[in-house]
Amino acid sequence: xxxxxxxxxxxxxxxxxxxxxxxxxxxxxxxxxxxxxxxxxxxxxxxxxxxxxxxxxxxxxxxxxxxxxxxxxxxxxxxxxxxxxxxxxxxxxxxxxxxxxxxxxxxxxxxxxxxx
Amino acid sequence: xxxxxxxxxxxxxxxxxxxxxxxxxxxxxxxxxxxxxxxxxxxxxxxxxxxxxxxxxxxxxxxxxxxxxxxxxxxxxxxxxxxxxxxxxxxxxxxxxxxxxxxxxxxxxxxxxx
Numbered sequence: 001x002x003x004x005x006x007x008x009x010x011x012x013x014x015x016x017x018x019x020x021x022x023x024x025x026x027x028x029x030x031x032x033x034x035x036x037x038x039x040x041x042x043x044x045x046x047x048x049x050x051x052x053x054x055x056x057x058x059x060x061x062x063x064x065x066x067x068x069x070x071x072x073x074x075x076x077x078x079x080x081x082x083x084x085x086x087x088x089x090x091x092x093x094x095x096x097x098x099x100x101x102x103x104x105x106x107x108x109x110x111x112x113x114x115x116x
Numbered sequence: 117x118x119x120x121x122x123x124x125x126x127x128x129x130x131x132x133x134x135x136x137x138x139x140x141x142x143x144x145x146x147x148x149x150x151x152x153x154x155x156x157x158x159x160x161x162x163x164x165x166x167x168x169x170x171x172x173x174x175x176x177x178x179x180x181x182x183x184x185x186x187x188x189x190x191x192x193x194x195x196x197x198x199x200x201x202x203x204x205x206x207x208x209x210x211x212x213x214x215x216x217x218x219x220x221x222x223x224x225x226x227x228x229x230x
Contacts, residue, residue, distance in 0.1 A: 002160075033216070043207065045217035056216045088159060092218075103149035103168075103211050105218060107161035 003027065004108035006091050012114045018079040021111045023091030025072055031055070031094045032074040033105060034066055038087035049074055078113070086115045118143045120210050122221035129198045130229050136183075137193045137224045139208030145169075147213040150184065150191045155223075156204040164206070167191065169213075195226075203228045 003026035013019055025032050034046040036059075045058035049068035060066075063081075068074045078085060092105040119142045129135035141150070152164040167175045167184050174182050179199075183192045195202055208221040 002162075031216070033218075035218075042222055043218075043220040045219070048216050058217055090161060092161075102166065103213070104151075104163060104166060106163070107153075109158075109160050112159075 002106040002108065004091060004093050004106055006089075006108035006111050008111060009109065010112045010114075012116065013081060014116055015081055015083060017081050017115075018077065019081065019113065021076040021078070021089055021091075021113075023074045023076070023093075023108055025074070025091075025093030026095075026106055029093035029095050029106075030072065031096065032068055032072070033092040033094070034060075034074070034076050035090040035092065035107075036087045037090060037110070038084075041087075043090075046076070081115045083115050086113055088112050118145075118210050118212070118219050120208050120219050120221040122208055122224050124224045125222070126225045126227070128227040128229060129195070131198055131200060133198055134194060134196045135198055135226065137195075137206050137208075137226065139191045139193070139221055141189050141191065141208070141210050141221075143189070143210065143212075145212050149211045149213065150182075151209040151211070151218070152180070152182070152193045153207045153209060153220075154202075154204045155207065156201075161207075165193065198228050200228050200230060202226060 005024045030051045046060040048056040066076045088110045091108045148169045150167045154162045179196045205223045209218045
């Protein structure tokens with residue numbers, strides 16, 4: 001158990017809908033990262049937040065957005081869902097802002113999103 | 117942009133034997149981190165081992181060790197005394213020291229035969 005929690009574990013929804021994925025980082029970690037794992041794209045970095053502020057952005061679609069709250073939990077919002085958005089979405093956390101420390105990121109169990 | 121390549125989509129090994137998984141990467145940076153993550157059927161991403169580029173000594177964690185060749189931009193993972201529980205997808209990952217994101221390779225599916 002990495003200490004990172006994600007809810008829900010599974011999510012099934014229809015095209016055009018909007019969903020919210022939730023992540024709680026390890027105790028003491030200020031950085032949260034979101035990754036998408038799909039069959040055709042592999043594991044891709046989406047976005048990072050550090051202590052409530054966006055720190056880095058990757059291949060995140062405009063239909064997707066994220067935020068980190070004062071209690072450090074993060075939410076990833078996916079809207080106007082398409083079949084191709086079906087994937088495993090991981091949240092990871094680290095104790096540093098990504099620019100120092102051991103560089104390790106600890107992953108949650110993931111949320112499996114299925115868009116029908 | 118940095119890229120990570122794992123040229124072996126699948127590997128197999130007999131229980132108790134040794135197997136080596138390959139990884140190469142492309143970067144113009146001199147300082148960075150390299151990682152191997154394991155993803156078993158549960159889909160959980162588990163950190164196996166890490167290496168800092170400025171350290172010449174290869175990292176080891178129990179039965180897991182790496183062969184880090186900085187000039188060749190190669191970072192292979194050796195698993196000794198393979199166990200059935202080692203069966204998983206293994207991902208090589210890169211992170212700049214000054215950056216935040218992990219860049220992953222395509223993964224190698226390891227099968228351990230009893």
